[in-house]
Amino acid sequence: MNRAAPEPKDNMGEPAPRLDGRLKVTGEARYGSDFAVGNPAHAFLVTSTIASGRIDGMDLDEAKAVPGVLEIFTHENTAELKPLKYSPGGGGPTTSIQDFGPDIKHDGQIVAMVVADTYEAAREAANKVRVRYQTKPPSATFGSAGTSEDDASEVSERAKDLPQAGDADAAYAAAEVKFEAEYATPTQHHNAIELFTTTCVWNDDKLTIYEPSQFMYGLKTNAAKNLDIDPANVHAVSPFVGGAFGSKAQFSPRTGLVALAAKRLNRPVKLVMTRDQGFTAQTYRAETRHRIRIGARRDGKIDSFTHEGWELTSRPDAYSVAGVEDSARLYGFGTVKTHVTLVHADRNTPGFMRSPPVVPYIYALENAIDELAVKLDMDPIELRRVNDSTADATGKPWSSRSLMRCYDEAAARFGWSRRQRQPGAMRDGDWLVGWGCASAVYPTHVGAATARVRLLASGKALVQVAAHDIGTGTYTVVGQMAAERLGIPLSAVTVELGDSDLPPAPVAGGSNQTASCCSAVMKACDAINTKLSQPPETVGGRAARDDKLEDKFRRLGVGAIEEYAEYLPPGSKPDAIKNLYAGQPSLGGGASGDKLMYALGAEFIEVRVHARTREIRVPRMVGAFAAGRIMNTRTAHSQYMGGMIWGVSSALHEATEIDPRVARYVNDNFADYLIPVNADIQEVDIILVPERDDFVNPVGVKGIGELANVGTAAAVANAVYHATGIRVRELPIRLEKLLTS
Numbered sequence: 001m002n003r004a005a006p007e008p009k010d011n012m013g014e015p016a017p018r019l020d021g022r023l024k025v026t027g028e029a030r031y032g033s034d035f036a037v038g039n040p041a042h043a044f045l046v047t048s049t050i051a052s053g054r055i056d057g058m059d060l061d062e063a064k065a066v067p068g069v070l071e072i073f074t075h076e077n078t079a080e081l082k083p084l085k086y087s088p089g090g091g092g093p094t095t096s097i098q099d100f101g102p103d104i105k106h107d108g109q110i111v112a113m114v115v116a117d118t119y120e121a122a123r124e125a126a127n128k129v130r131v132r133y134q135t136k137p138p139s140a141t142f143g144s145a146g147t148s149e150d151d152a153s154e155v156s157e158r159a160k161d162l163p164q165a166g167d168a169d170a171a172y173a174a175a176e177v178k179f180e181a182e183y184a185t186p187t188q189h190h191n192a193i194e195l196f197t198t199t200c201v202w203n204d205d206k207l208t209i210y211e212p213s214q215f216m217y218g219l220k221t222n223a224a225k226n227l228d229i230d231p232a233n234v235h236a237v238s239p240f241v242g243g244a245f246g247s248k249a250q251f252s253p254r255t256g257l258v259a260l261a262a263k264r265l266n267r268p269v270k271l272v273m274t275r276d277q278g279f280t281a282q283t284y285r286a287e288t289r290h291r292i293r294i295g296a297r298r299d300g301k302i303d304s305f306t307h308e309g310w311e312l313t314s315r316p317d318a319y320s321v322a323g324v325e326d327s328a329r330l331y332g333f334g335t336v337k338t339h340v341t342l343v344h345a346d347r348n349t350p351g352f353m354r355s356p357p358v359v360p361y362i363y364a365l366e367n368a369i370d371e372l373a374v375k376l377d378m379d380p381i382e383l384r385r386v387n388d389s390t391a392d393a394t395g396k397p398w399s400s401r402s403l404m405r406c407y408d409e410a411a412a413r414f415g416w417s418r419r420q421r422q423p424g425a426m427r428d429g430d431w432l433v434g435w436g437c438a439s440a441v442y443p444t445h446v447g448a449a450t451a452r453v454r455l456l457a458s459g460k461a462l463v464q465v466a467a468h469d470i471g472t473g474t475y476t477v478v479g480q481m482a483a484e485r486l487g488i489p490l491s492a493v494t495v496e497l498g499d500s501d502l503p504p505a506p507v508a509g510g511s512n513q514t515a516s517c518c519s520a521v522m523k524a525c526d527a528i529n530t531k532l533s534q535p536p537e538t539v540g541g542r543a544a545r546d547d548k549l550e551d552k553f554r555r556l557g558v559g560a561i562e563e564y565a566e567y568l569p570p571g572s573k574p575d576a577i578k579n580l581y582a583g584q585p586s587l588g589g590g591a592s593g594d595k596l597m598y599a600l601g602a603e604f605i606e607v608r609v610h611a612r613t614r615e616i617r618v619p620r621m622v623g624a625f626a627a628g629r630i631m632n633t634r635t636a637h638s639q640y641m642g643g644m645i646w647g648v649s650s651a652l653h654e655a656t657e658i659d660p661r662v663a664r665y666v667n668d669n670f671a672d673y674l675i676p677v678n679a680d681i682q683e684v685d686i687i688l689v690p691e692r693d694d695f696v697n698p699v700g701v702k703g704i705g706e707l708a709n710v711g712t713a714a715a716v717a718n719a720v721y722h723a724t725g726i727r728v729r730e731l732p733i734r735l736e737k738l739l740t741s
């Protein structure tokens, strides 16, 4: 059973139900592939069956003979698509592997697209496309022959200035207590319920793209570049997104292919990729390795922290999450040394997946902290308290930091004081009970954003911004901001999102959207209020008492006021808005400014491990989170719950298995890719810890989408250790790892 959303209190918004809730539960919400377009042709992809090599030849005769087939697109007839420069920063394509051959750089690379009158005909024909390959032995993952390595700081913009402070080696050598360990996280795929779809319709030289997207202006401008057309002729539509988690943030090569097909055939073309195609033709979370070295005093104070990471990526692309930036700053370490190595293999390019830097890196750190607590015979919360700080090792201060308050509130709710420290001590019949905790942390990002707000004399308002509701509640919180600022009820506000004809919002990534878009909406509303409060009419030398909206409008002689606003965070480049229109968002925050801006939380987990079968259960979790102002306690509660459930998934279930001989994902379907079901999740108790931070942005929002799934896996690992005395340093934790002879 789960507790209801808490009542609003200090710096907490109303628990307003989702504005789009009714549309969603009645099936009225239109997702990318739901739009009815006239007489669509249907596309089906053909993907490579080798991971490295070259296409020698393609035999399309059998496929073309399938009744209803209209055209087959391959590398031989798609050369007019222009390559897009890969940039892992935000607005660019998912990968630099944009050719459909002849060179093959990973298993499951798109090599052809069949278009036919029906989906069935396209699928049948796709299965009859014969491709002859020259095959080279591929490198699959870490440790495979033929991989190559790069120092991430030399090839990735993101990893350029990783934190270093003092002489961590010397401090380690001198430390009273030394701890060193290695950790690993597996390949994972987003597996949103909604598949990757694209529908393209041309009207003369105007292209409409219906596609689930986390970045409307990125989709629009990259499609224009890819097709070599004027972006003014591209209209991207995505009012609802059925899960994204980063996978729909970048421009995908499939989109240009579908647009090109629709143009050639002079007919709308609809593509719905299959689940398995999404594993290889889109992005994923790559596997990581970590080595952590800590030198501490006997009282727990950490004088030396070293975190080295290894991340897998594709042959050509330097995708790096470089989460040492965050792990090195979570506590007040005396000295810090960090390094990230990129390992190139014959794989598709990884990409953003919810909480990209911190999920793997904080998993490693928060395991290590728990291990150090065991070594010091300290309570793990007290160890964190000893290392809590107002600044990082370089002296940069936090804008606000409520980590220990989160621990205290979650610990009290969880009943942590009843914990017996000795592993295996809390046995309940056949079940070994373990209690563990870990920190959650996510950088606060904010970007340049725009919005248009129109207020009518009737008291109704329309808010327009090309932002994205990827399930997070954007419609609702954007509406709440306008309602609050204009002094009207939420029911009087209409919100329009997900359309590139609206004013641009940044990519819905890095949990920046509420902070960025609400700041722009606030500015537009304030401009309306300024107009409305222009010097009032005077009666007999005194200002008329005149606070009714209708009267104000009457006095101004207008029926509506519309304001367009541009929000530019402090320190932004002056051309940030221009760049946003051009599909290049500029997100700042985290450790990049004068202060460290982060949302924080503490997660507590109870596991039960069966003494004989080693079955692992999670009956109870408590999470306390502080993330500045909370716009809506109900949607926030849902985000945090979803995050912790995903964290359990990461801890116990999820892993994409790779066949090392052929560098191929093996479990690319929902039968074999494990995620939790209701029976795996029991009590989830969420505490919203009040926090005020006026530094981060005008609305004081830190962002919550990617916070709660950060600490869970480590908390589960720590709880499993407490239950069994077995430390599992490689995710996922499955029962075979707990079998002892």
Ligand code: MOS
Pocket: 214, 244, 245, 246, 247, 249, 352, 353, 354, 355, 356, 508, 509, 510, 511, 706
């Ligand atoms: Mo999030 S992975 O930045 O969509």
